[in-house]
Amino acid sequence: MYIWEAFKVAIESILSNKLRTFLTMLGIIIGIASVITIVSLGAGGQKAILGEFEKIGVNVFSIKMRNDVDIREGDRLTLRDVEMIRKRLPSVKYAAPVAEKMGLAKTEKYTKRALFIGTDFDYGNISSLKVIHGRFLNEKDILLGRNVILIDKDSAIELFGYEDCVGKSIKIGTYYYFDTAKIIGVIDSGNLKSLGGSIADQIPIIAAIPITYAQKIFPDINISQIYVMTYDQSQLEEASSQAVRLIESLHHNKDKYKTENLISFLEEFNRILGIFTTVIGAIAGISLLVGGIGIMNIMLVSVTERTKEIGIRKAVGARRKDIMIQFLIESVTISLIGGAIGILLGYLLANIVGPFIDIKPIISINAILIAFFFSTAVGIFFGIYPAQKAAKLDPIVALRYE
Amino acid sequence: MVELEGIKKVYSLGKVQVEALKGVSLKIDKGEYVAIVGPSGSGKSTLMNIIGLLDRPTAGSYKLNGVEVSTLSDDQLAYLRNRQIGFVFQSFNLLHRLNALANVELPMLYAKIPSRERRERALKALEIVGLSDRIYHKPNELSGGQQQRVAIARAIVMNPSFLLADEPTGNLDTASSIEIMKIFHQLNEAGTTIIMVTHEQDIANHAKRIVRLRDGLIVEDSLVSNRITY
Numbered sequence: 184m185y186i187w188e189a190f191k192v193a194i195e196s197i198l199s200n201k202l203r204t205f206l207t208m209l210g211i212i213i214g215i216a217s218v219i220t221i222v223s224l225g226a227g228g229q230k231a232i233l234g235e236f237e238k239i240g241v242n243v244f245s246i247k248m249r250n251d252v253d254i255r256e257g258d259r260l261t262l263r264d265v266e267m268i269r270k271r272l273p274s275v276k277y278a279a280p281v282a283e284k285m286g287l288a289k290t291e292k293y294t295k296r297a298l299f300i301g302t303d304f305d306y307g308n309i310s311s312l313k314v315i316h317g318r319f320l321n322e323k324d325i326l327l328g329r330n331v332i333l334i335d336k337d338s339a340i341e342l343f344g345y346e347d348c349v350g351k352s353i354k355i356g357t358y359y360y361f362d363t364a365k366i367i368g369v370i371d372s373g374n375l376k377s378l379g380g381s382i383a384d385q386i387p388i389i390a391a392i393p394i395t396y397a398q399k400i401f402p403d404i405n406i407s408q409i410y411v412m413t414y415d416q417s418q419l420e421e422a423s424s425q426a427v428r429l430i431e432s433l434h435h436n437k438d439k440y441k442t443e444n445l446i447s448f449l450e451e452f453n454r455i456l457g458i459f460t461t462v463i464g465a466i467a468g469i470s471l472l473v474g475g476i477g478i479m480n481i482m483l484v485s486v487t488e489r490t491k492e493i494g495i496r497k498a499v500g501a502r503r504k505d506i507m508i509q510f511l512i513e514s515v516t517i518s519l520i521g522g523a524i525g526i527l528l529g530y531l532l533a534n535i536v537g538p539f540i541d542i543k544p545i546i547s548i549n550a551i552l553i554a555f556f557f558s559t560a561v562g563i564f565f566g567i568y569p570a571q572k573a574a575k576l577d578p579i580v581a582l583r584y585e
Numbered sequence: 586m587v588e589l590e591g592i593k594k595v596y597s598l599g600k601v602q603v604e605a606l607k608g609v610s611l612k613i614d615k616g617e618y619v620a621i622v623g624p625s626g627s628g629k630s631t632l633m634n635i636i637g638l639l640d641r642p643t644a645g646s647y648k649l650n651g652v653e654v655s656t657l658s659d660d661q662l663a664y665l666r667n668r669q670i671g672f673v674f675q676s677f678n679l680l681h682r683l684n685a686l687a688n689v690e691l692p693m694l695y696a697k698i699p700s701r702e703r704r705e706r707a708l709k710a711l712e713i714v715g716l717s718d719r720i721y722h723k724p725n726e727l728s729g730g731q732q733q734r735v736a737i738a739r740a741i742v743m744n745p746s747f748l749l750a751d752e753p754t755g756n757l758d759t760a761s762s763i764e765i766m767k768i769f770h771q772l773n774e775a776g777t778t779i780i781m782v783t784h785e786q787d788i789a790n791h792a793k794r795i796v797r798l799r800d801g802l803i804v805e806d807s808l809v810s811n812r813i814t815y
């Protein structure tokens with residue numbers, strides 16, 4: 184009951200000093216806005232990476248050529264390497280080569296650019312991509328280098344006008360040479376496009392073909408990486424180094440290969456996020472401190488201005504605690520309003536900055552709770568001293584104040 | 586009942602010490618109507634503030650309804666101010682941002698009285714002082730006499746044992762002063778003990794008893810023979 188009355192007094196006092204109160208709030212607004220921005224961008228980034236986990240899995244790593252060393256012809260990854268990784272390493276469940284090639288795909292009506300991914304049957308297991316019509320590549324396709332192809336759903340609709348184009352033929356190749364391939368499956372677009380990496384977004388057609396077929400029609404194609412999936416996540420590091428050693432022994436070379444996995448990617452992201460969080464956290468901390476001092480200052484002014492009022496309230500029976508609560512509620516109200524404005528501003532900032540760094544920000548309930556917690560804490564912490572000063576006023580001294 | 590025994594009050598102004606009360610003993614019973622008079626600076630306000638528990642004496646004993654108040658804490662004094670004492674000031678001391686009704690409700694807020702009862706009792710008190718048609722007016726929309734009546738409503742709304750008034754008509758014209766005196770008369774008739782400070786003889790003559798101060802001491806304590814009543 185009393186709290187509500189005190190809140191009304193606080194609102195009235197704030198409304199009668201709008202500009203002054205707003206200026207006081209600036210520190211809180213900037214502080215909270217920074218917190219919201221970093222927390223929501225961080226959450227968005229983490230979610231994006233965790234989304235990758237769902238597509239590829241946490242127990243997957245890839246082997247690539249290092250790009251900071253000389254590569255000779257004999258160093259390149261081969262199908263034999265894939266075969267050996269499957270056979271020799273007991274912790275490996277699946278392994279699949281990936282060779283990418285930009286080219287064209289033609290139907291009677293259309294010619295479109297396409298990203299061809301030459302791979303094998305294990306790729307379907309590792310990437311957990313969804314075949315929505317037909318089937319994925321099988322062992323025989325690879326063995327015989329069959330002219331079969333899977334294309335993504337969006338492209339199927341673009342080229343044929345409908346999703347299920349299994350059994351249709353399509354011409355694929357580069358500008359001067361084309362071969363006719365039979366469509367054996369349609370893949371969910373979202374999945375495959377994300378595997379194609381960032382270039383995939385600009386490519387209308389994403390197509391999976393047997394690696395052996397790819398080598399036939401694109402003689403210069405190279406295996407850019409080998410995806411490997413272990414039985415368990417705990418085997419990831421061990422298997423990575425074993426695989427590298429195995430390939431090195433097969434090629435009689437050293438230090439030409441590297442491995443990557445999403446865990447290390449997430450760790451890297453978290454490390455960078457940590458740096459940003461520290462920097463922005465410091466900015467937020469300083470802003471909140473400055474904002475808090477501003478609140479303390481304005482509350483001290485308010486206590487002085489309202490000394491007579493305090494005297495009157497005490498004369499009719501207000502206890503120390505009542506006066507204390509009244510002024511604390513006022514300082515908390517100021518900082519909470521500042522916090523609310525800060526949340527809105529932070530939300531805006533996150534959505535402006537997000538697209539530039541390829542992160543879709545997530546404003547979580549948690550972030551909002553944290554913001555309100557900090558606002559309240561600042562309001563209480565910096566409001567206590569002025570409130571105490573008001574509460575301790577001697578009634579007769581306060582009443583005489585003009 | 587108010588029982589003062591050897592009350593002294595010393596103000597220190599740097600090195601100078603001002604003895605505003607030099608040993609005042611006074612007993613005021615329930616139902617009395619006392620006027621405290623005396624020249625300016627004689628200690629009337631100082632005495633009233635002590636009786637009203639707004640200030641503490643430097644020495645002496647003060648029993649309010651039998652309770653020695655010099656040992657009470659600030660919050661206990663606040664409680665007694667809230668329940669036992671209604672104070673009316675020369676300068677009204679209303680809260681400018683609140684309307685008449687809210688001003689009158691103020692003491693009940695600190696008594697934790699629910700809002701509906703607060704409103705009912707405030708309306709009743711405003712009716713007693715004849716301001717039922719001005720309840721939503723803010724102090725600056727009221728005349729001096731009306732503001733003082735709001736202050737009286739605020740002072741009586743908790744049904745205090747004592748109504749203390751320090752120069753209640755000091756800022757008012759004669760007509761308004763008479764209005765206030767009529768209200769005091771009614772309240773006293775209804776049983777409220779009234780202690781009033783004034784330096785005007787006409788006003789003092791509304792009381793039943795006059796206590797005269799000079800230089801911090803009581804120099805006269807007598808009943809009013811030619812009392813003004815309504």
Ligand SMILES: Nc1ncnc2c1ncn2[C@@H]1O[C@H](COP(=O)(O)OP(=O)(O)O)[C@@H](O)[C@H]1O
Pocket residue numbers: 596597598603604605623624625626627628629630631632
């Ligand atoms: N707060 C104070 N500080 C110092 N001296 C005071 C204070 N209040 C009153 N006095 C002095 O105490 C004496 C009595 O004052 P007061 O009680 O206000 O007299 P009255 O109300 O009869 O005019 C005066 O001399 C006055 O100057």
Ligand SMILES: [Mg+2]
Pocket residue numbers: 629630631
């Ligand atoms: Mg006086």
